[in-house]
Amino acid sequence: MRLSMSEYQQDFESIIVKYRLSLFKVAATFEADPVIQQDLLQEIFLAIWQALASFKEQSSLHTFIYRVAYNQALTHVTKQSRKQNYDELTENIECQHSDIESNVSATKSVEYLIRKIGLLPVIERQLVVLSLEGISYNDMAEISGLSVTNVGVQLNRAKTKLKKLLERKS
Amino acid sequence: MSQQQGSWNNLLQSWNENDAEIDKKVLSEKTLIDQINKQNRKNKREAILCGIVSIALISYIISEMYSGLPSIADTILYSVFLVLGLSTGLYTLALARSSIVASTDSSKSHINVLLEQSKNNLKALLFSRIVCAIVFLIALFLLGMIVYVALNKTLEFQHYLVGGIALGCCLLFVGISIWFKKEKIQLEQQLEFLTKLEHT
Structure with missing residues (x-):
């Protein structure tokens, strides 16, 4: 059943209300610069707007939204890699993060946590955020394209790395 | 645990x-x-x-x-x-x-699509560089012809016009070539990044 333009717009607005904060956290783990984070969030919602027409309810709406959001974030990080090589990119993210870190006193701050997650490799970063958002292993596998077993293995590895990262500065 | x-x-x-x-x-x-x-x-x-x-x-x-x-x-x-x-x-x-x-694919498929796109962009860039070089040579040839005319007889208004456009085209395509070179380096970096991502 095709939605009319106003229904489509309404659906989209309810998605913005529901997923605004969750998708900002996704954007923030892929981009350290606060200004570009907002741009990335807009790009993510724009991609969701464009993709919504192809949503066929074969998967749940939140799996669909996270899939589009992560693909947009991956496209963003790929574009960033044009400006710097891989090592410089990682180093730069780490450097920008530690600058901001010095101003953060509470180690439990969600921003601090986002910054630390941002230091993980891309796929591990994705799995950690999805896990924190309460997404099941099956849905994580559907979003990332990994097998359920592989999701478990990579997620455990990511959790160990994250724990070490959190211990290093706190 | x-x-x-x-x-x-x-x-x-x-x-x-x-x-x-x-x-x-x-x-x-x-x-x-x-x-x-x-x-x-x-x-x-x-x-x-x-x-x-x-x-x-x-x-x-x-x-x-x-x-x-x-x-x-x-x-x-x-x-x-x-x-x-x-x-x-x-x-x-x-x-x-x-x-x-x-893209509504899974992240793994999306990485593969981005990888394929980058490879194709690199090929397209190579083709564009060849086209650019050919057009540059044509514009250069035209400029040469105007210089040849200038050496043999007095130039008329249309000669200056064509010469100016040919010179403009030469400069434009030199600029485009430099930009293509930068694009090539950036695309290669992007390809390296995506290849590493694919193997994670």
Whole structure:
């Protein structure tokens, strides 16, 4: 059943209300610069707007939204890699993060946590955020394209790395 | 193991309980909706404008070419403009396509698509560099012809005009070549990044 333009717009607005904060956290783990984070969030919602027409309810709406959001974030990080090589990119993210870190006193701050997650490799970063958002292993596998077993293995590895990262500065 | 589970539960708690802290940093719902609507309108306007420019340019050149038998210099100039017209057309298509396509694949498939795209872009860039070099040589040849005419007889207004355009084209294509070289380096970096990502 095709939605009319106003229904489509309404659906989209309810998605913005529901997923605004969750998708900002996704954007923030892929981009350290606060200004570009907002741009990335807009790009993510724009991609969701464009993709919504192809949503066929074969998967749940939140799996669909996270899939589009992560693909947009991956496209963003790929574009960033044009400006710097891989090592410089990682180093730069780490450097920008530690600058901001010095101003953060509470180690439990969600921003601090986002910054630390941002230091993980891309796929591990994705799995950690999805896990924190309460997404099941099956849905994580559907979003990332990994097998359920592989999701478990990579997620455990990511959790160990994250724990070490959190211990290093706190 | 239970210690790791405990610290993970703490993270889970701080992730979900501090939304107020994040809320202040994120654009409001209304601003987001307005900006997305604005961007959608801007994309449509850009695609329509590029389409009009491309069609106008190509139609003009075709009508000029059929209005009478053109000289060699005219043909070369028409070819240069035809290339520009077609490039604008192709850019329009790319613009329209990129504004429609938002990937709904899994991340793994999306990485593969990005990898394939980068490889194809690299090939397209190589082809464009060859075309650019050919057009540069044609413009250079035209410039050479004008210089040759200048050495043998007094130049007329149209000679200066054609010479100026040929010189402009030469400079333009030198600039484009330099830009292509930079693009190539950036694309290679992108390819390296995506290859590493694919193997993670």
